[in-house]
Amino acid sequence: MLDSFNDRWALVTGASSGIGAEFAARLAGRGMHLVLAARRADRMNELAESLETKHGTKCHIVAIDLSTSDAGAKLIDEINKLGVDIELLINNAGVGLIGEVSTTDPIDIQQMLKLNVNTLTDLSYRVLPGMLERGHGAIINVSSVAAFQPVAYMGAYAASKSYVLHLSEALWAESRSRGVTVLALCPGVTETEFFDVAGAPGWLKKHSSQTPAKVVRKALTALEKRRQFVVTNWKDYIMTILVRLATRRTAVNESKRYFRPGRKANSNQPAATPESDEPKNS
Numbered sequence: 001m002l003d004s005f006n007d008r009w010a011l012v013t014g015a016s017s018g019i020g021a022e023f024a025a026r027l028a029g030r031g032m033h034l035v036l037a038a039r040r041a042d043r044m045n046e047l048a049e050s051l052e053t054k055h056g057t058k059c060h061i062v063a064i065d066l067s068t069s070d071a072g073a074k075l076i077d078e079i080n081k082l083g084v085d086i087e088l089l090i091n092n093a094g095v096g097l098i099g100e101v102s103t104t105d106p107i108d109i110q111q112m113l114k115l116n117v118n119t120l121t122d123l124s125y126r127v128l129p130g131m132l133e134r135g136h137g138a139i140i141n142v143s144s145v146a147a148f149q150p151v152a153y154m155g156a157y158a159a160s161k162s163y164v165l166h167l168s169e170a171l172w173a174e175s176r177s178r179g180v181t182v183l184a185l186c187p188g189v190t191e192t193e194f195f196d197v198a199g200a201p202g203w204l205k206k207h208s209s210q211t212p213a214k215v216v217r218k219a220l221t222a223l224e225k226r227r228q229f230v231v232t233n234w235k236d237y238i239m240t241i242l243v244r245l246a247t248r249r250t251a252v253n254e255s256k257r258y259f260r261p262g263r264k265a266n267s268n269q270p271a272a273t274p275e276s277d278e279p280k281n282s
Contacts (some may be wrong), residue, residue: 001179002224004136006031009084011075013066013123014093016043019142019187023090024051024059026220033058035273037075038093039065043121048143066093067115072122088244089139091120091164096157116160121167128171128180138223141168143184145231148240150248152256155199161186165229172228183222184229187215188236 010027014020015036021043022137024034028051031131036044041063062078064071079086080221095115097108124139131137144158147165151158168184175182188210215232243251 001138001226002030002220005087007033008087009035010034010088010090011035011037011079011086011123011127012090012092013037013075013119014142016040019212019215020090020274021047023092023219024142024214026216027088028055028057028059031055031057032088033060035060035062035079035084035086036096037064037066039063066119067095067111067119070115072126075123076126080152083111085130085134087131087137089123089137089264091123091139091141093119093208094142094160096154096233098154098157100153112156114140116157117163120164124167124171124182128175128182129249131180132175132178137179138169138183139171140183140185140219140223143168143186143229145188145233145236145240147184147186149243149255150252152252153260169228173234175199176226181223181226183219183220183227185219185232186229186236186240187232205264 005027010023010032012020012024012027012034015024015034016038017040020038022038024036024047027036034048034051034057036048036059038044041061044061044063048061051057060078062075064075066075083165090109095112097104097112120141124141128137130138131139141164143164144161146154146158147161149158165184165186168182171182172184210233218230218232231240246254
């Protein structure tokens with residue numbers, strides 16, 4: 001599958017840093033041309049210049065707030081103006097919120113859900129039909145290990161990632177016989193800006209993490225195998241199994257100690273995914 005990406009186009013959301021930027025670099029190295037979408041145009045321009053110099057990749061920058069209700073339509077309109085077909089969609093843009101319900105702004109929750117759920121779904125349903133008609137293509141939707149359980153103090157975030165996992169698996173089942181793969185990417189703690197933005201600054205200094213390079217490498221390997229989902233760290237994968245064996249009451253109660261505001265988080269925390277370049281107050 002990956003061999004067919006040469007000289008084709010990929011759309012990467014949340015492309016200005018972290019996992020999104022790493023996807024852009026890896027795909028450019030495989031000969032793909034890129035549409036990069038995020039809010040921070042300066043970072044994307046710098047990335048595009050580097051990739052064009054190193055790989056001869058064509059890069060089209062779309063500076064856009066992906067948490068707005070019409071973001072998906074606007075982004076696809078920009079791509080249609082280019083006159084290209086998207087062979088690979090990387091739905092990476094997402095954001096998290098950590099905190100107690102009583103101190104969380106409902107507007108921030110709505111913005112998060114628009115980005116994590118609405119825009120991802122909109123782009124998937126706008127791009128996938130063309131892939132199915134052509135008989136080839138792929139989508140990688142960035143979910144999280146948080147998708148496998150409810151997580152106290154970040155309940156809406158975990159629920160949004162569970163939605164992404166279930167949607168992706170359903171689309172995988174519908175599409176696999178028609179030459180198209182939809183993969184749910186479920187990383188654990190990753191070296192990005194996620195925790196600083198989500199409300200847990202300093203988290204990465206206290207806990208083990210994986211690099212964006214490892215996450216993307218695992219994702220592309222899973223895509224090549226046409227898998228429906230991938231957890232990028234074996235310890236996190238074991239945790240997803242243990243959660244299924246535990247009672248639901250036990251699983252959610254155990255999650256309370258990981259992100260309880262004002263308390264030191266447990267170093268074995270399994271259930272948050274830093275994948276976004278999108279600040280919570282976008």
